[in-house]
Amino acid sequence: MSHTGHSGESPPASRRRRSRPPHAQEETAEAEAAGERLRQLNIEEGDDRERNRMIRSQYRELISTVQQNREAMLNSKSNRLTEALEEANRLFDGVCRAREAALDAHFLVIASNIGKEKANELHSEMSAFDSTAFAEDLLTFMGINRTEVEESDDCEDAPGGFLPSDAWQTMGEEAPKYFRRAPTFHYMMGSFKSEPPAPKQRIERQKKASRGKAERAMPAQLKRMEESHQEATEKEVERILRILQTHFENDPNTPISFFDFVIDPNSFARTVENVFHVSFLTRDGLAKIKLDEDGLPIIEPLKPSEGGEEDSRAGARNQVVISLDQKEWKEIIETFQIREAMITPLYQSTDEDMETE
Amino acid sequence: MSQRKRSKGLGYSQMTDGEDDSIPTQVERRSQDQVSELVQFLLVKDQKKIPIKRADMLKNIIREYRDAYTEIVRRADRTLQEVFGLQLVEIDTKRHIYILINNLPRAEGEHLCRGKEKEKMGLLLVILSFIFMKGNSVKDSALWEFLHLLRVYPGKQHSVFGDVRKLVTEEFVRQKYLETTPIPLTDPPEFKYQWGPRAEKETSKKDVLSFVAKMQGKDPTFWASQYSEAEANRATT
Numbered sequence: 001m002s003h004t005g006h007s008g009e010s011p012p013a014s015r016r017r018r019s020r021p022p023h024a025q026e027e028t029a030e031a032e033a034a035g036e037r038l039r040q041l042n043i044e045e046g047d048d049r050e051r052n053r054m055i056r057s058q059y060r061e062l063i064s065t066v067q068q069n070r071e072a073m074l075n076s077k078s079n080r081l082t083e084a085l086e087e088a089n090r091l092f093d094g095v096c097r098a099r100e101a102a103l104d105a106h107f108l109v110i111a112s113n114i115g116k117e118k119a120n121e122l123h124s125e126m127s128a129f130d131s132t133a134f135a136e137d138l139l140t141f142m143g144i145n146r147t148e149v150e151e152s153d154d155c156e157d158a159p160g161g162f163l164p165s166d167a168w169q170t171m172g173e174e175a176p177k178y179f180r181r182a183p184t185f186h187y188m189m190g191s192f193k194s195e196p197p198a199p200k201q202r203i204e205r206q207k208k209a210s211r212g213k214a215e216r217a218m219p220a221q222l223k224r225m226e227e228s229h230q231e232a233t234e235k236e237v238e239r240i241l242r243i244l245q246t247h248f249e250n251d252p253n254t255p256i257s258f259f260d261f262v263i264d265p266n267s268f269a270r271t272v273e274n275v276f277h278v279s280f281l282t283r284d285g286l287a288k289i290k291l292d293e294d295g296l297p298i299i300e301p302l303k304p305s306e307g308g309e310e311d312s313r314a315g316a317r318n319q320v321v322i323s324l325d326q327k328e329w330k331e332i333i334e335t336f337q338i339r340e341a342m343i344t345p346l347y348q349s350t351d352e353d354m355e356t357e
Numbered sequence: 358m359s360q361r362k363r364s365k366g367l368g369y370s371q372m373t374d375g376e377d378d379s380i381p382t383q384v385e386r387r388s389q390d391q392v393s394e395l396v397q398f399l400l401v402k403d404q405k406k407i408p409i410k411r412a413d414m415l416k417n418i419i420r421e422y423r424d425a426y427t428e429i430v431r432r433a434d435r436t437l438q439e440v441f442g443l444q445l446v447e448i449d450t451k452r453h454i455y456i457l458i459n460n461l462p463r464a465e466g467e468h469l470c471r472g473k474e475k476e477k478m479g480l481l482l483v484i485l486s487f488i489f490m491k492g493n494s495v496k497d498s499a500l501w502e503f504l505h506l507l508r509v510y511p512g513k514q515h516s517v518f519g520d521v522r523k524l525v526t527e528e529f530v531r532q533k534y535l536e537t538t539p540i541p542l543t544d545p546p547e548f549k550y551q552w553g554p555r556a557e558k559e560t561s562k563k564d565v566l567s568f569v570a571k572m573q574g575k576d577p578t579f580w581a582s583q584y585s586e587a588e589a590n591r592a593t594t
Contacts, residue, residue, distance in 0.1 A: 067544060110542055120492055129490040129580060135506035137572045138483060163508055168517045172475030175482040178564045182443045182457040184471065185400035 055094050059103040062087055066110055073114050081114055142167035237280045240343055244287060245301045247342065257336065258289055258297035264341035265333045268326050274343050275322060388425050394418050395433040399445065403457045406532040411453035448533060448554035456533065458558050476517050481534055485556055486569050490583055497548045562587035
């Protein structure tokens with residue numbers, strides 16, 4: 001009958017075929033008997049199908065177990081492979097169709113592969129090759145220092161010891177002795193095409209050289225300028241303070257006329273500089289400028305601890321802008337008959353300033 | 358006239374006749390040029406140690422003189438041996454793939470090698486020893502487990518070798534030092550490693566065994582089955 005042709009999965013067409021006969025059976029007795037037989041076969045077929053499905057699932061489970069526990073099976077001490085084979089043998093008793101038999105064959109292939117591997121392992125164990133000891137000996141040859149403990153993130157899996165950076169070079173010196181390797185062919189002078197880049201390099205180098213020298217010259221000049229700006233000012237201010245103090249000590253009762261002090265009859269520029277430097281003194285509270293009875297400014301040095309606080313509290317600190325042009329300068333010289341500068345000039349000229357070093 | 362000039366250089370026929378563009382002479386002359394070209398071609402191709410295919414030789418050098426192919430190759434091999442001390446060896450007779458090996462006995466002393474060649478050979482020697490001592494075939498997991506002990510990890514960049522996994526699974530395999538075949542019916546797929554044909558030609562089981570013996574400070578006969586295998590192998594090559 002058509003049922004024997006079915007291979008388990010019932011395609012929709014055959015399902016329909018099976019459902020049709022029951023209707024036909026109602027019409028004739030023959031058909032009825034046939035239908036009865038059909039139904040019985042259907043039930044058997046159902047049982048068969050159920051049973052075969054179970055066998056198939058059991059085989060698949062067995063195969064998956066074997067595959068996943070491959071390493072465990074390979075262990076020479078385990079009997080699991082034999083057990084699996086016995087299980088398969090048992091299952092095979094229930095097999096009556098090609099589909100399940102195919103699974104059985106699949107399992108057999110896997111089992112025999114594992115069997116072969118097990119046999120292979122037996123072979124190497126006979127020759128007793130200890131790969132761990134071999135690795136240790138290799139490390140020793142490569143110059144491992146076992147007294148130092150290597151501090152690295154793979155400390156967990158590496159045996160204690162510091163492997164030097166030329167470890168593999170050491171191995172590389174030994175290795176070629178064991179190979180008949182053809183030395184590789186390379187042109188000694190390189191290939192033809194590499195010539196153009198060479199001149200470019202030369203030009204670049206020259207540029208770099210000249211740039212370097214220029215840069216080197218720069219800092220030296222800058223430094224000197226810096227010094228002449230800041231430190232020179234400070235030094236000058238200090239010097240002027242000392243001059244002022246000296247004069248005052250010599251004659252503490254006579255106040256020094258501001259103009260007498262700052263004006264340099266020989267140079268307007270230096271006069272301006274003197275005023276500039278003196279302004280620092282007053283700002284820092286080291287000197288005091290006030291007006292005398294005639295309304296002319298006088299200057300005297302201050303001890304910073306002394307009058308400083310008082311004056312600031314009393315609000316005696318004022319800001320004054322002094323303007324002086326050449327005409328006024330000359331007039332002052334005339335009026336006060338200033339013959340010589342109280343603040344002796346430090347340098348002859350600004351040019352010489354640079355040269356003295 | 359020009360023909361005579363050329364033939365003087367190559368030392369062929371002393372025909373003074375203007376009609377000496379007879380076919381054999383031309384072909385001979387041309388084939389001698391081709392031998393020289395082939396020798397150069399092989400030397401350059403060997404730089405990366407990737408085996409040379411006959412198809413490449415035919416396409417680039419021999420071209421229309423395919424019939425003279427065997428003769429040209431034979432003469433090129435002779436030149437390589439006599440001039441350079443190298444040998445052209447066919448490692449795949451079916452697909453006609455060749456390599457160059459060193460014909461001279463190994464000299465003690467400085468071996469001139471570029472880049473990381475020497476270190477790579479060191480690693481290769483270690484791998485080949487492991488494979489041989491473990492029965493000529495190892496699973497990739499076993500190989501990496503062994504290399505772990507030497508601080509070489511497949512997932513980690515190595516200070517000398519860089520991408521080690523690539524070096525072992527690609528470079529060494531392409532150069533035919535190692536051969537890798539998948540193990541059937543494994544999921545996830547596993548591979549096994551064996552000696553490649555280049556390794557078979559460039560070194561021997563006996564040499565590798567003596568290396569292992571030297572490292573471990575033992576006599577090669579300590580490993581009985583490997584020793585007998587190496588001796589048998591020596592007899593056949």
